[in-house]
Amino acid sequence: MSGTPRDAVLGALRRATGRDANMAEAAAAVRTRLAAHARNTIPARGLRETQGLLELFTEQARGVDASVAIVDDFGAVPGAVADYLRGENLPTRLRMAPDPRLDACPWDDAPTLEITRGKGEAEDVVALTGAFAGVAETGTLMLISGPDSPTTLNFLPDAHIVVLNAADLVGCYEDGWDRLRATGRMPRSVNFITGPSRSADIEQTLQLGAHGPRWLHIVVVAGGAATKDPGDG
């Protein structure tokens, strides 16, 4: 009866669920569920609105081997980046995402840094990107791909430095999704990043820096104004 593999699979599923008899009802149930974005139980720790978000995010991120520095405003970002690289004895050459928020930082204040912009390349040791949001419940960064945020920067370098505006901190993943929906676009990639790359594939011994970055450093801009939504134009 069915020509294509698609028809065969869907046909088998419909027979098994007696779909012929309940199609209208079932289709309505599915449509409603897909449109409603109903939340299931959110852990209490992810329910805080603003109070305590930064503390929880910082604690959770440090718990998974990320390092966190907190600065007052975007003006302090170049200094914080330079300090971090010096402290970890990392090179001062870095590849920066072409993100207007990063471009607006006073990079002349950190003359030791040698900055190029673009996507990630094989030779990159340090990359610097912004973040779309930070999820406090697990210290997770939410990065979205786009011309100002190439995905390769998140995975190719040895050290990934992420600048996160504290105004973009949310309690739970669901808050992050609502923010993304509000932009009206779905990017090719949404990357939830929780600590640096790791592997325990050799004798269950945990090692950082498997294929992705060995160092994840988060610079939180605590007093920065809320990030302007690119969709707001």
Place this chain on the structure above:
Amino acid sequence: MSVEVPTSHRFPDNARAALADATLQRGLASAKLGFRVRRSEAAARLPEFETLRDEARDIKNHVLAHLDLYLEAFEQRVTERGGHVHWAGDAAAARDIVLAICRAAGARTVTKGKSMISEEIGLNAFLEQNGVEPVETDLGEYIIQLRGEAPSHIIAPAFHVPKAEVAETFQKHHKSLDPARPLEQPRQLLEEARAMLRDRFFAADVGITGANFLIAETGATVIVTNEGNGDLTQTLPRVHIVLASLEKVVPTLEDTSTILRLLARSATGQEFTSYTTFSTGPRRGEDLDGPQEFHVVLLDNGRSDLIGTELQEVLRCIRCGACMNHCPVFGVIGGHAYGWVYPGPIGAVLSPSLIGIEEAHHLPSASTFCGRCESVCPMRIPLPGLMRHLREREYGRGIPPAAQRWGLRAWAFLAKRPRLYRLATALPVRLLGLVGRRRGAFRRLPLAGGWTAERDLPAPQGPTFQALWNRAGGRRERPR
């Protein structure tokens, strides 16, 4: 090399060989406790954990009851974002689809993220036969690919390989490197694999990953990883292929988030893995990187037959590995003994459905029904109950040998006749008690060689339970 030809029918021999493998035994002993402790600590840190398990079960039950509709919705979203969905009825169809995409891309090498579906369809051997070189990039998968072995655990594929043997394997295959280099430490092995694979990531024409979830609401496919290899695999090449089975679909981003809160905690005891990546279609016009083509291969391979049956619940599985980490049988024989892609309790239920009860009939019996797997399954799959169902099915098909069938039949005859049962057990019990009470146990006993070969049989120390119960007038005796 993948497990194309199952050896599940040789399970008893496989298990005996595993028990005699000293290296494997050392690895199993050291690993299992770590997994269990970390999972239980992670669950304890989240007071809502048990509630989330109920909700996750309900989400998947709803999906399975509407699987046709959610798959259609998912397909429509993927297509709208410029991706392609391919439907594969069986393993051969899925392999052909992947090869056709590779050929169209002119691919010579493909990099691969970890995918159980790839193992299930035996993709690597097939690509090699057809002139396309597959390169596994997950550290564990890379190690076992070099060794020509199959994964022995669904989330720790090289679980069975001690580091000295990893070093040996690297010495043998990484010929361009100085043979005198130090390779004793896991760190050195990791760094070497990272360096060797870097170029492969850039050279690959196609990247193949699995999917932990397919999201009907957005058309996204999701990978949950720690190393970052999956992301390099799917971002650098021109073409990204996602391999997924039908039941991976979930309705919304909210539903995905709920199940994600269970996945890592149940698997490795992490709050969240390092990388959870949602991929929707190919790169957008203005993007600076990402694949230009995005393909999703949806594999059935026997799963649609399970919908509407007693076994449907197994399709809630999210492949966390908690059941095997807590299984006393897996804990002493490891994954290879199960003879096919999915080991442990989940394999004991899934394998008979995917490769046939005739091939896999031993597996549902490889359980003590201790119930630990069900107690830790984040999706509340009643694994022992499903194994019991498969045992019944096996018996119904006449698969067990005659002696076993007659034994079961005789036992059933007695068990259904309480008076006869009491009589038939009281006599031997009294006799054994008379002969053995002083010694306490039998080291050898006629007709019980299967038992006494491995351990002593305790001698009955008095009347049977039933006799005691009757003597007490059908009430509990007061403790003496």
